[in-house]
Amino acid sequence: MTPRSKAVLVLLACLASVMCVIHPIRQSDGKGATDYGPRNSIIDAINIEQFIPPATDSGKFPNLKYSFSYSHMRLQNGGWTREITIKDLPTSASLAGVNMRLKAGGIRELHWHREAEWGYVLYGTCRITAVDTEGRNFIDDTGVGDIWYFPSGIPHSIQGLGPDGCEFALIFDDGNFSEDSTFLVADWINRTPPEILSKNFGFEDGAFRNISKEELYIFQGEVPGPISEEEIKSPKGRVKSPYSHRMLAQEPIKTKMGTARITDSKNFEVSKTIAAALVEVYPNGLRELHWHPDADEWTYIITGRGRLTVFAAEGKARTYGLSAGDVAYIPKSMGHYIENTGQDTMTFLEVFKSKEFSDISLNQWLALTPKNLVRAHTQLSKQNIDKLNKDKVPVV
Ligand SMILES: *[C@@H]1O[C@H](CO)[C@@H](O)[C@H](O)[C@H]1NC(C)=O
Ligand SMILES: *[C@@H]1O[C@H](CO)[C@@H](O)[C@H](O)[C@H]1NC(C)=O
DSSP: OOOHHHHHHHHHHHTTOOOOOOOSTTTTTOOOOOSSOOOOHHHHHHHHHSSSSSTTTTSSOOOOOOGGGSSEEEEETTTTEEOOOOTSSSTTOOOEEEEEEOOEEEEEEEEEEEEEEEEEEEEEEEEEEEOOSSSEEEEEOOOOEEEEOOTTTTEEEEOOOOTOEEEEEESSSSSSSOOOGGGHHHHHTTTTTTHHHHHHHTOTTTTTTSSSOOOOOOOOOOOOOOHHHHHHOTOOOOOOSOSSSETTTSOOOEEEEEEEEESSSTSSTTTTSSEEEEEEEOOOOEEEEEEEESSSSEEEEEESSSEEEOOOTTEEEEEEETTEEEEEEEEETTTEEEEEOOOSEEEEEEESSSOOOOOOEHHHHTSOOHHHHHHHOOOOOHHHHHHSOOOOOSBB
């Protein structure tokens, strides 16, 4: 039985109020000792990779993992939201994330922000709208596995459609981003003298008198009609390249143990600052040892569970357990893998602040390096050196 399966059994036992028997003792070398508490046995069991780290872990590390389950929920009429920013995960300098739910008709208020926004639909369907600097507009209905990208400063909205709204993940290209500090349309109108508003729009005095004095942020609206009825035809037409893309519908790179879909500015032109991969790893599969040479990685687990080890040079490595809803932040160039340790397919997003996706495979690197050189470093047998993959295999 793997340590992870054992931990799951212990967790079930804990939940059934039976004595928790898991102790920080490593089987392979007997190191560690019993732990009689105080302790939170449920968290210990979920975090088994940190509670009983493998013997290969070494050195001091900044925290690289956070779970949306630890985030503060902002509850609104029409939906909820929670975020993980640099305040929660201090290593995450270049990217921040949000998890949001809108009920059918629920509206994320018309707004904009300094950062670019990349969204992935996890559940249901939502309608997105935007207008660009040339006065061209955009409207689309997005479903599970679709993504959107709103460039920095572009005003937009999101609304849950029938029958049950939507849920999505958002990634922003700055760790300092906060979903609470966006530019909201009603907030601006409330902060502008009424006579200026009338002059600006050519309205009679008090035209905005009924506007909500509270920020709307997320609020309940009516489920809109079809796009064909709702769309405003702009004299300047539609935006030059669409702000949405069907990521899950892309033909994946298929391997025996999983799939990978890569979306960046090469196949989703507008997405100039965010590149991403949607990866599926089947049970026992492994997202191979690799690193990303040009950007930090925001890893977001959508389904399943697994473990991640990050190698940070200078003999330092640390292992983390990952479950659905967890985020891992892997600094640029640090070597890592993700292993599926559960019974189900593990699905996750790798998101980068970058124009194009790029990674280096340890296996491919060694395969394409003279054999004598590889042998001198690794003492591998000739047969094993011949087995190295000259082609990249993202999931093995
Ligand atoms: C985030 O904001 C803080 C406070 O404004 C600032 O000191 C810090 O440099 C910012 N970090 C990044 C990565 O921009
Ligand atoms: C504003 O609210 C008042 C009172 O409910 C209502 O009589 C009026 O028609 C509203 N104005 C607009 C423009 O909807």
